[in-house]
Amino acid sequence: MNNKNNNNKDNNNNKDNNNNKYNIVVDQLFCQISSQEKQKHKAxxxxxxxxxxxxxxxxxxxxxxxxxxxxxxxxxxxxxSCRSKFFYRLFKRKRINSIHFPEISVEMMMSILEFIYSSKILFKKSQIIDFWKLSIKFELDSLTNTIEKQLEKNIDKDNVLHIYSQLCSEKPNKLRVKCVNFIRNNFDYFIQNSFIFCFTQFQMMELIQDILTDSKFTKYFEMVQLIGNWVEKRYLFFDPQILTNQNQNQNQNQNENQNQNENENENSNENQNQNSNENQNQNQNQNQNQNQNQNQNQNQNQNQNQNQNQNQNQNQNQNQNQNQNQNQNQYLNQYQNQFLQLIQKIPLKNISQEQLQKIIDLPNLPKIILLQMMKQQIKQTHQKNQNLELMKKTYEQQSIEKETKMQNKIEELTKNFLDREKKLMKEIKQKNAEIQNLKTEKQKKQKKTITNLIAEPKNLIKKSKSREYLNKKLGKTCFAKSKIIRDIASYEYLKEWINNKELMERMKMGFSASVHGFSSEIFHEKCDNKGETLVLIKTKQDFIFGGFTSVGFISDPSKWVTISSEKTFGFYQDDLAFIFTLKNPQNTKPEKFSRNGKTGTYSIQYQFKDCGPIFGGGIGSDIGIVNDLKKGWSDFGTNFKIPQNLEYPSENAKNFLAGGESWSIQELEVYF
Structure with missing residues (x-):
């Protein structure tokens, strides 16, 4: 039992210990680490x-x-694989355990691995571009970005071309743009720079394209000069003069070899002759015929050897010349094509004629291209001269034939012309006579039309005066029952002045003095508070005039504007109000008079029911009617405009509407 209890206690203790450990782990999970400790862990x-x-x-x-x-x-x-995309793709694509980079030195590869493992790298300033290339090769983006930032800060005239030459094959980035801007701004300096002559054709093409992206760049002449320098320095050893000197040296060597061979042959001949003479002396008894035959054979062999050597030398010279010409043509084509490809990138339209002439006269322009151009020009001029001679001969023959034909044609034309002149003179006389007849006929027709036109308005006036004609036209308007408006012209004037088609169609006669009575009380009962109101007045002398207001006549004293302590008179300003004349003593045409806008002037006057309609107020009234509606007065020009030939105040202004300052009323009509 005790053992069991002890075991249980031990188990409980172990559980407690395990619980304590778990609690410690939980505490560690939620424990915060300071920034200094983090840096220590990172380091x-x-x-x-x-x-x-x-x-x-x-x-x-x-x-x-x-x-x-x-x-x-x-x-x-x-x-x-974690740090470099290059290695990640390499390991993913195939299973390999090694790779060889013969172009990378041990020190540079070790420093790259040091950066991959620890994000640290040390190198000299002279190695910055090499390491930048390696960072691109192994796709180490952080390293490329840091190196490019350093290069952007340290761009100068000594390193910008070297940096740009490495950037040509890459995509455009900030560093490339900055290099191009630097070269563009210091373009004159780089025309004679020696490093630019090491550029390949692709690099040169990219440089020209990048520089010409800026529309503000205008140094096209300097650009052509730079291309000429680049092409000439790059292919200087292909110059025709150098090639000709090489040919001359080769020919001299060949001639020397020929001379040596001839001398050797002569020496051998002399030795043979000496030997033969000795043999002759020793063997005098031998046959002379044999010696002669031997000499002849020897001479023949010598001649054959000499001919063979000469033929071999000639064949060698021909082959060498052919190879030289082929090489020269190849170099010339390559040289010319590269120059033309670069020139095509430049907008030569923007170069003036003087600059083009300077380009042609440049001493550093490729000589091969100039020579070829000269040859082509010589051929073209020779062909042109031949063509010109043929053209001259043919032209002389044709000119003689044309002259004879022209003379014959001129004679024929002169005869025809004289005959036509006679016919034309006859036709002109006939046409002049016809024109005069037409003029007389037209004059007669014009007189008839004028008389008809004069007669037409008289007929129209007669028709307008007839009652039937007026009833037809005015019967459809608000003036059908009017005793004042009896012609269409007056209606059209009022319609134009009021300038409200709906109002003219809606308007009706609300008051007529001859029908409802000559009383101001009846007038106010019928016409107060009706809104737009038209007043027509006809005097006993048949003069017609009146006024229009857009607010109507109001008898409410609370809306009056007082001019004294006693509220006996009221006035209202209405900018749309006007007075008019349809028939006046001066027999002028109908006319509308709007408000003159002077201070203290008003459009209409409100009174109590013991007074008729009044237009104008304050200083005086332009049109006023008394309580029995049979008499009125006029002080024209106080509140409304007057004709230009009148002055205010004057008797002419007061007499303008009705022939006097006061007048008697024949008829008064109000429409609303």
Whole structure:
């Protein structure tokens, strides 16, 4: 039992201990680490990775052979694939355990691996472009960005071309744009720069395209000069003069070889002759015929050898010349094509004629192209001269034939012309007579039309005066029952002045003095508070005039504007109000008079029911009617405009509407 209890206690203690450990782990999970401790951990981690690379431990699973000596550098696939996209794709595509980079030195490859493992790298300023290339090769974006930022800060005249030459094959970026802007701004300096002559054709094409992207760049003449310098320095050893000098030297060497061969042959002949003479002396008894035959054979052999050597030398010279011509043509075509391809990128339309002439006269313009152009010009001029001679001969023959034909034609034309002149003179006389007859007929017709036109308005006036004609026209308007408006012209004038088609169609006669009575009380009962109101007045002398207001006549004293302490008079300003004349003593045409806008002037006057309609108020009234509606007065010009030939105040102004300052009313009509 005790053992069991002890075991249970131990188990409980173990559980408690386990619980305590779990609690510690939980506490550690929620424990916050300070920034200093984080930096220590990062530094320690970086150091561990760098040590892992330097130790070359047995845990490595990949080998890099650097330089041509194939120096072994051990590393780890997991780290390489995680840090470099290049290695990631390489390991994903195929299973390999090693790779060789013969173009990369051991030191540079080791520093790249150091950056992959620890994000640290050290190199000299002179190696910055090489490491920038390697960062692009291994797709180390962080390294490329940092190097490009350093290059952007340190661009100058010494390194900008070298940097740009490495950027040509890459996509456009900020560094490339900055290099192009720097070259464009200092373009005159780079025309004679020696480094630019090392550019390939692709690099030169890219440079020209990038510079010409800016529309503000206008140094096209300098651009052509730069291209000429580049092409000439790049292909200087292909110059025709150098090639001709080489040919001359080769010919001299060949001639010297020929002379040596001839001398050797002569020496051999002399030796043979000496030997033969000695033999003759020793063997005097031998046959002379044999010696002669031998000499002849020897001479024949010598001549054959000489001919063979000469033929061989000639064939060699011909082959060499052919090869030289082929090489020269190849170089010339390559030289000319590259120059023309570069020139085509430049908008030569923007170069003036003077600059073009300067370009042709440039001493550093490619000589081969100039020579070829000269040859083509000589051929063309020769052909042109031949063609011109043929043209001259044919032209002389044709000119003689044409002259004879022209003379014959001129004679025929002169005869025909004289005959036509006679016919034309007769026709002109006949046409003049016809024109005069037409003029007389037209004059007669015009007189008839004028008389008819004069007669037509008289007939129209007669028709307008007839009652039937007026009833037809006015019967459809608001003036059908009017005793004042009896012609269409007056209706059209009022319609034009009021300028409200709906109002004219809606308007009706609301008051007539001859029908409802000559009383101001009846007038106010019928016409107060009706809105737009038209007043027509006809005097006993048959003068017609009146007024229009857009607010109507209001008898409410609360809306009056007082001009004294006693509220006996009221006035209202209506900018749309006007007075008019249809028939006046001066026999002028109908006319409308709007408000003159002077201070203290008003459009209409409100009174009590013991007064008729009044237009104008304050200083005086332009049109006023008393309580019995049989008499009125006029002080024309106080509140409304007057004709230009009148002045205010004057008797002419007062007499304008009705022939006097006061007048008697024959008829008064109100429409609303």
């Amino acid at each position: 320690q981690l970086i150091q561990n990775f760098s040590d892992l690379l330097k130790e070359n431990s047995n845990f490595s699973d990949f080998i890099i052979f650097a330089s041509q000596d194939s120096t072994i550098l051990k590393c780890h696939k997991s780290i390489l």
